[in-house]
Amino acid sequence: MADKAFDVIVIGGGPAGSVCAAALADHGHSVAVLERQEFPRFHIGESMLPYMIGLLERLDLLDAVGKQGYVVKRGGEFIDPTGTKFVTPGVYRADFSKQGEGRHSETFQVERAHFDQVLLEKARANGAEVITGASVRDLVMTGDRITGVRYRHEGGEHEISASFVVDASGRAGTIANRFGLRKTTDGLRMVAVFRHYEGLDERHNPGHEGDIQIGSHADGWVWAIPLSGDKVSVGTVMPRAVFREAVKEDVFAEHVARIPRIVQRLSGTRPSTEFRVEADYCYHADEVTGPGWLMAGDAGCFGDPMFSGGTLVAMVTAARAADTITRVLADPGAERALTDEYANFFKTGYDTYVRLIFAFYQSELISAVADASTVVERENLEMYMVRLLGGDFWSEHNPIAQALRANTAWRTFAPFRPVFGCPVYPELDAADRAEVAAARP
Structure with missing residues (x-):
C-alpha cells in the first residue's frame, strides 16, 4: 500500500524535473520529486542559449537565476579551419544581438551543480516535496497504467501513488528502460572527454569575453x-x-592542441578536476507518453552537446509537460488527445535540434543555408541562423530549419505530426509567421 498519494510524481530533480515540478506546484497540484543524487552534484551541459533567458522569464525564474553572478554569454565562436562545417570559413561568431528585435541577446554560462540546485530549490519553494537520495526501484502498475513508484531512501523501502508520473530522470531513463523504449540514434555515437581548469584570464582570449x-x-x-x-x-x-x-x-591534449585559439585562451590555466568521459549519449524513444505517464527532457531524447541546446529543450518540454498534466487532471477524458499533442510537441523540438547536429557532423550546414537563401532575402539569413543557434527549434517558418527538416535521412523519430509555434516567444513567432505569409506571392 502506498505511503502517500500525490497528484504527480516527478522522477528526477535536474532542470527538466525541477521546472516541471515547480510549474505543477504553482498550479496547486501536490507533487513529489524523487532525485537519486544529493545536490549539489556535478553535471555537464554548462553553456546556455539565449532563448533560455526568454524561457526563464516566462517561467518567473529569471530573477532567481540572474542574481547568481553567472558569466554572461553574448555569442558563440565557431572555429572551422576547413571551411566545411560552419557558414563561413575560419572563425564565425554567432552574435546574439542579430536575432531581431524583442529577443534576448544575452544568456549565461553556468556551473550545473549550482544552476540545477537553484532550480530544485525553486520547486521546493513552490510547494513540491523534494526527496534527494531517493533511488527508484520500480514502477507501480494498475493494469497498463502507471499509478505510482517504489523507491529506496535512507535504507528504507517506500511506495507512493499519483494520478500521473513524469519521467525526468535523464540518461537513467526509468520508464524508457522499464518498457524497452530507448533507441540509440544512429550516426551520433560519440565520446566526450572533458575537465575543468582554473586560472582563466580572458585577456588571453582572441575573441569575445564570455563566449x-x-x-x-x-x-x-x-x-x-x-x-x-x-x-x-x-x-x-x-x-x-x-x-x-x-x-x-x-587524445584530449592532442585534440585541444589542434585549436590554437582555444590554446591561446587557456594560457596560464591549470587543471582543477580529473578527466570525465561520457559515451554513447545520443538516443531517443518513439513513445514518450503512455497511460498515466510522460517523459520530459533527456529521459526521452538526447542529441549531442555540439550546439548547447540540451538544457533548453529539456526545460521547454518540462514546462509543456506541466501544462499538459494540469489540463489532463482537469479533464481526464481528454488525456489521450492531450498527451498525443504533447508527444508531437516534444518530438518537433528535439527533431529540429538533432537535425542541426547532423548537419554539422555531415558538413551539410552550409548547404542548408544555401537552400534557405532561395526563399529568403540574403540580409535575413544571418538573423535566422543566429535564431536557430540560439534555440529557435519550434518555429515553422525559419527557412534554415525548414531546409534541415527536408532531409529524410536525419529523421530522429518515427513519422509524427509536427506541432510548431515558438514556446519562448509565441507572440513574436506569430507576427513573423504572418509577415512571411503576407510576403508570399
Missing part, C-alpha cells in the same frame, strides 16, 4: 566554456572509433 568556443577538426571538435570566477570547462568530442584507439589523456 563559448567550438573548434572543429578532422576527428571531431573541442569546446571551451568560461565559468564563474576563473574557471573554464574544456572538452573534446570524437567518434567512438577514434576514442577506442587512444588514451584519454593523450
Whole structure:
C-alpha cells in the first residue's frame, strides 16, 4: 500500500524535473520529486542559449537565476579551419544581438551543480516535496497504467501513488528502460572527454569575453566554456572509433592542441578536476507518453552537446509537460488527445535540434543555408541562423530549419505530426509567421 498519494510524481530533480515540478506546484497540484543524487552534484551541459533567458522569464525564474553572478554569454565562436562545417570559413561568431528585435541577446554560462540546485530549490519553494537520495526501484502498475513508484531512501523501502508520473530522470531513463523504449540514434555515437581548469584570464582570449568556443577538426571538435570566477570547462568530442584507439589523456591534449585559439585562451590555466568521459549519449524513444505517464527532457531524447541546446529543450518540454498534466487532471477524458499533442510537441523540438547536429557532423550546414537563401532575402539569413543557434527549434517558418527538416535521412523519430509555434516567444513567432505569409506571392 502506498505511503502517500500525490497528484504527480516527478522522477528526477535536474532542470527538466525541477521546472516541471515547480510549474505543477504553482498550479496547486501536490507533487513529489524523487532525485537519486544529493545536490549539489556535478553535471555537464554548462553553456546556455539565449532563448533560455526568454524561457526563464516566462517561467518567473529569471530573477532567481540572474542574481547568481553567472558569466554572461553574448555569442558563440565557431572555429572551422576547413571551411566545411560552419557558414563561413575560419572563425564565425554567432552574435546574439542579430536575432531581431524583442529577443534576448544575452544568456549565461553556468556551473550545473549550482544552476540545477537553484532550480530544485525553486520547486521546493513552490510547494513540491523534494526527496534527494531517493533511488527508484520500480514502477507501480494498475493494469497498463502507471499509478505510482517504489523507491529506496535512507535504507528504507517506500511506495507512493499519483494520478500521473513524469519521467525526468535523464540518461537513467526509468520508464524508457522499464518498457524497452530507448533507441540509440544512429550516426551520433560519440565520446566526450572533458575537465575543468582554473586560472582563466580572458585577456588571453582572441575573441569575445564570455563566449563559448567550438573548434572543429578532422576527428571531431573541442569546446571551451568560461565559468564563474576563473574557471573554464574544456572538452573534446570524437567518434567512438577514434576514442577506442587512444588514451584519454593523450587524445584530449592532442585534440585541444589542434585549436590554437582555444590554446591561446587557456594560457596560464591549470587543471582543477580529473578527466570525465561520457559515451554513447545520443538516443531517443518513439513513445514518450503512455497511460498515466510522460517523459520530459533527456529521459526521452538526447542529441549531442555540439550546439548547447540540451538544457533548453529539456526545460521547454518540462514546462509543456506541466501544462499538459494540469489540463489532463482537469479533464481526464481528454488525456489521450492531450498527451498525443504533447508527444508531437516534444518530438518537433528535439527533431529540429538533432537535425542541426547532423548537419554539422555531415558538413551539410552550409548547404542548408544555401537552400534557405532561395526563399529568403540574403540580409535575413544571418538573423535566422543566429535564431536557430540560439534555440529557435519550434518555429515553422525559419527557412534554415525548414531546409534541415527536408532531409529524410536525419529523421530522429518515427513519422509524427509536427506541432510548431515558438514556446519562448509565441507572440513574436506569430507576427513573423504572418509577415512571411503576407510576403508570399
